[in-house]
Amino acid sequence: MAQSTSDFLVKRLIDWGVHRVYGYPGDGINGVFGALNRVDGKIKFIQVRHEEMAAFMACAHAKFTGEVGVCMATSGPGAIHLLNGLYDAKLDHQPVVAIVGQSSRLAMGGSYQQEVDLQSLFKDVASEFVQTAMAPGQVRHLVDRAFRIAQAERTVTCIILPNDLQDEEYEEPPHKHSTIHSGVGYTSPRVIPHEDDLRRAADVLNAGKRVAMLIGQGAMHASKEVIDVAELLGAGVAKALLGKAALPDTLPFVTGAIGLLGTKPSWTLMDECDTLLMVGSSFPYPEFLPEEGKARGVQIDIDGRMLSIRYPMEVNLIGDSNETLRALIPMLKLKKDRSWREKIEKEIVDWWKLVEERAMTSADPINPERVFWELSPRLPDRCILAADSGSTAAWYARDLKFRDGMMGSLSGNLATMGPGVPYVIAAKFAFPDRVAIACVGDGAFQMNGMNEMITVAKYWKEWSDPRLIVCVLKNRDLNMVTWEQRIMAGDPKFEASQVMPDFPYADYAKSLGLMGIRIEKPDRIASAWDEALSADRPSILEFHTDPEVPPLPPHITPDEAKKFLKSLMHDPNRGHMLKQSIKEMLDSVKAH
Numbered sequence: 001m002a003q004s005t006s007d008f009l010v011k012r013l014i015d016w017g018v019h020r021v022y023g024y025p026g027d028g029i030n031g032v033f034g035a036l037n038r039v040d041g042k043i044k045f046i047q048v049r050h051e052e053m054a055a056f057m058a059c060a061h062a063k064f065t066g067e068v069g070v071c072m073a074t075s076g077p078g079a080i081h082l083l084n085g086l087y088d089a090k091l092d093h094q095p096v097v098a099i100v101g102q103s104s105r106l107a108m109g110g111s112y113q114q115e116v117d118l119q120s121l122f123k124d125v126a127s128e129f130v131q132t133a134m135a136p137g138q139v140r141h142l143v144d145r146a147f148r149i150a151q152a153e154r155t156v157t158c159i160i161l162p163n164d165l166q167d168e169e170y171e172e173p174p175h176k177h178s179t180i181h182s183g184v185g186y187t188s189p190r191v192i193p194h195e196d197d198l199r200r201a202a203d204v205l206n207a208g209k210r211v212a213m214l215i216g217q218g219a220m221h222a223s224k225e226v227i228d229v230a231e232l233l234g235a236g237v238a239k240a241l242l243g244k245a246a247l248p249d250t251l252p253f254v255t256g257a258i259g260l261l262g263t264k265p266s267w268t269l270m271d272e273c274d275t276l277l278m279v280g281s282s283f284p285y286p287e288f289l290p291e292e293g294k295a296r297g298v299q300i301d302i303d304g305r306m307l308s309i310r311y312p313m314e315v316n317l318i319g320d321s322n323e324t325l326r327a328l329i330p331m332l333k334l335k336k337d338r339s340w341r342e343k344i345e346k347e348i349v350d351w352w353k354l355v356e357e358r359a360m361t362s363a364d365p366i367n368p369e370r371v372f373w374e375l376s377p378r379l380p381d382r383c384i385l386a387a388d389s390g391s392t393a394a395w396y397a398r399d400l401k402f403r404d405g406m407m408g409s410l411s412g413n414l415a416t417m418g419p420g421v422p423y424v425i426a427a428k429f430a431f432p433d434r435v436a437i438a439c440v441g442d443g444a445f446q447m448n449g450m451n452e453m454i455t456v457a458k459y460w461k462e463w464s465d466p467r468l469i470v471c472v473l474k475n476r477d478l479n480m481v482t483w484e485q486r487i488m489a490g491d492p493k494f495e496a497s498q499v500m501p502d503f504p505y506a507d508y509a510k511s512l513g514l515m516g517i518r519i520e521k522p523d524r525i526a527s528a529w530d531e532a533l534s535a536d537r538p539s540i541l542e543f544h545t546d547p548e549v550p551p552l553p554p555h556i557t558p559d560e561a562k563k564f565l566k567s568l569m570h571d572p573n574r575g576h577m578l579k580q581s582i583k584e585m586l587d588s589v590k591a592h
Helices: 005-015 027-037 051-065 077-081 083-091 136-153 195-207 223-233 241-246 264-272 321-331 339-359 368-378 391-399 420-430 442-462 479-487 505-511 522-533 558-568 574-591
Strands: 020-023 044-047 069-073 096-102 130-132 156-162 211-215 236-239 254-257 275-279 296-301 315-318 384-387 407-409 436-441 468-474 515-519 539-544
Touching: 005 027, 005 136, 005 156, 020 051, 020 420, 027 069, 027 096, 027 156, 044 442, 051 069, 051 077, 051 083, 051 096, 051 407, 051 420, 051 442, 069 077, 069 083, 077 096, 083 096, 083 156, 096 136, 130 136, 136 156, 195 275, 195 296, 195 315, 195 321, 211 223, 211 264, 223 236, 223 275, 223 321, 236 241, 236 264, 236 339, 241 391, 241 407, 254 264, 254 339, 254 391, 264 339, 296 321, 339 368, 339 391, 368 391, 368 468, 368 522, 384 391, 384 420, 391 436, 391 479, 420 436, 420 442, 420 468, 436 442, 442 468, 442 505, 505 515, 505 539, 515 522, 522 539
Parallel strands: 020 044, 020 069, 069 096, 096 156, 130 156, 211 236, 211 275, 236 254, 275 296, 296 315, 384 407, 384 436, 436 468, 468 539, 515 539
Antiparallel strands: none
16 A cells, blocks of 8 residues: 655654654644554654744753654744754754644745745754755655754754645655665764873873863763762862763762852862863853963863863863773873862862751742752652753752752753753653653743643653652742843843743642642741652642842852942842842851
8 A cells, every 4th residue: 555755754753763752733744643643653742732842842852861852843833933942952962853844845935824934944953954855755865864963963953844745655766866765773983082182181181280070961971980080180070050960969079060050169170270171061151161271171072063162172082971081091190189179079068058058048938949958858769850041040050969860951052941841741751750850930930831731731641650840939030030130230120021920830730630739938848849759640839939039159250249239229129139148148158
């Protein structure tokens, strides 16, 4: 029996190991949806509430599984909606394939309904590969190349399928000139630098007296090697946000996050080191790295384009993090002087005391940092966490102690609002037996997280462990931007842009048949987490938090202090804001 082009495409997806597609239907992609229906569940289609969420879920699938994430949308508006989630994947170097519909070939160029120049629309986000299928025999190599390039380049690719082509009878490309005959399959290569370059790197690292390491998501599968190197060099290890799960926070030499959301030990590590080893990270902020010329540098990255763009490195090594470190380790000498390591470890102990002091500082009504501090010791083994952009990312970065086997992520380089809830939904589909926790602000939740709780309600009974927890910090403020206005611009809070409408999040959860808990007093924080972690269904925890608890950077410059004081003069919440800021500063003094 003849098969349609859509039937062939879906079977080719199965050949590439695809077992889940996130998306939303529409008449521009109906042929493919019909084919999905005909494969009897070999590919499970997950219906989201908005195409942007499908792209976020595809990105999260790639982040948490290492597989290619796949999302699907109709022509015109559906395809347009994918873009933000696809940019999240592109900027965080995740393999995602987008499959979108298009107007029929006969109508293209005729200003037909929903006709958009998708080739131009996707040419940046899918810059490595975006192609429109014009003949059935072309689809085979478009699918093969889209998947192979997505994996090889760790990026987004896109296939555009005109509506009329989808139902056309499929034919294999003929064996003749000007045809392409592609195949399925991709395996990542083993990439190791030349031995001479490894020796140069070892010479730099062996000569250093105060070695600092900075690791990112590229070190996610190199934890043993990172630990071995840190032990040999007596180094402290800081983590970029996307690399939070790469190394347990329980290790005594791990300084935690770096940057605006980072820790004081990470600041000290970078400020006082004489040698920097950066592994698998594109951390963007030079002000949190050593001053140029103060430290010698070695960088390891699989992508040569990312070398020496954040700090001028003396030795640049193109290679896999684990393979390169493994080859480097025999060349490194054990440093007998451990005074640098001991200094860093003492500062880490002091830092965790300060974090606890800050978390336990009273606020009106709840200190948001305490919400995360109370969660941290309760985190289940092998749980998966996601944070949304904003002040929740600061508390996620600083207060949660990741243990070995946990996973976590957020929108790193795009830093978009909205991926927290879709990330944990994708995590539950990929790992239905693991607890997933999203930490989001009320701004992000109102933007799109609320709608995706309907998706949770639709599917949660399929998961072997039903526990998906969404922690919403209800402060009715777009909090991170408010503090950025104050500290970076010297402006008071602009209430017209910053104040969020009220909404009963816990009641909303109950209306969906989920658990909803409203927490308005600090002595209820711990028990609320315990209830959600022992629940028989997904939960929304509505924490009423104080927007005036400052997510202080690890180091405040004189210019930032000047602008903050300037903003105080006219800020509508200056009295309470000043009170909370003074409390934070006093806690810092007490901890030291």
